[in-house]
Amino acid sequence: MDIENTTPALVLESVVKEHAAGPSRVAAVRDASLHIARGEIVVVCGESGAGKSSLLQVAGCLQSPTRGAVYVDGCDVAGLGVNGSADLRRRRIGFVFQEYNLMSALTARENVALPLELDGVRRADRQAHAALQEVGIADLAGRFPEEMSGGQRQRVAIARALIGPRRLVIADEPTGALDSASSRVVRETLVERARQHGAGVLVGTHDREWLSVADRVLEMSDGVLSHATRGPE
Ligand SMILES: Nc1ncnc2c1ncn2[C@@H]1O[C@H](COP(=O)(O)OP(=O)(O)OP(=O)(O)O)[C@@H](O)[C@H]1O
Ligand SMILES: [Mg+2]
Incomplete structure (x- = not known):
């Protein structure tokens, strides 16, 4: 492996994330440290409210940590500034949101193409279209999000997260809205992204089917990240 390939896809060092809730603060992530190599798939399980989305949003540079450091593909996110961090998110990080976050005025294909088009990619x-094909919905490329089911929207969001040279793919409950056959396609697509393209993959989920494809399973409980006591089944 060359030096570039040994750079971890993601490093979290002692990350704390607090949310303001009225006059008080909620500690959603308490001192989490994590290292994801390129090609590695890490799954974070945990009950609702455990802090999975908060951890993933900090790891995906969508929110700043209250304390601690985040490195994506060797780059210290704190030193990037607003534009640098937006560039990193658009070019290097694929993020599948729990609520999809598609642009309602754009078709499926336009939603998926958007990160590349913003970069002037021809x-x-x-x-x-190829990314939509990977997740099995190329026939819906011309539809708008409101013309699709929840599971179809989810797959558009996944295709958008996979397009371009992603070093880190983060997926927040990516199979929550999918039937078992579509879930399997999504799992296989993310595994392929890790194995063939060398992306680090971080998945937050309740779906135990993910345990079988994970290189590591972490448990999150009340903001604390720890190694899972239950391994893949
Ligand atoms: N923007 C916010 N403002 C205030 N509190 C928040 C905010 N976002 C999350 N929280 C709180 O932080 C804690 C962790 O929430 P988070 O969304 O990270 O959990 P989760 O594990 O993703 O849950 P779920 O499985 O339901 O998606 C919860 O107590 C939640 O109420
Ligand atoms: Mg969540």
């Missing part, structure tokens, strides 16, 4: 629509 033939973005072709790549978008």
Whole structure:
């Protein structure tokens, strides 16, 4: 492996994330440290409210940590500033949101192509079509989000997170809205992204089917991240 390939996809050092809740603060993530190599799949399980989305949002540079450090592909996120961090998110990080976050005025294909088009990549629509094909909904490329089911929207969001040279793919409950056959396609697509393209993959989920594809399973409980006592089944 060359030096570039040994750079971890993600490093979290003693990350604390507090949310303001009225006059008080909620500690959603308490002192979490994590290291994800390229090509590695890490799954974080935990009950509702455990802090999974908060951890993933900090790891995906969507929110700043209250304390601690985040490195994506070797880059210290704190030193990037607003534009640098937006560039990193658009080019290097694929994020699948729990609530999809698609643009309602854009078709499926346009939603998927958007990160590449913002970077001036030519033939973005072709790549978008291929990404939609990977998740099994190429026939819906011309539809708007409101014309699709929840599971179909979810797959558009996954295709958007996979397009381009992603070093880190973060997925928040990516199979929550999917039937078992579509869930399997999504798991296989993310595994392929890790194994063939060398992306680090971080998944937060309740879905125990993910345990079988994980290199490591972590448990989150009341903001504390720890090694799971239950391994893959
Ligand atoms: N924007 C916010 N403002 C205030 N509190 C928040 C905010 N976001 C999350 N929290 C609180 O932080 C804690 C962790 O929430 P988080 O969304 O990270 O959990 P989760 O594990 O993703 O849950 P779920 O499985 O339901 O998605 C919860 O107590 C939640 O109420
Ligand atoms: Mg969540």
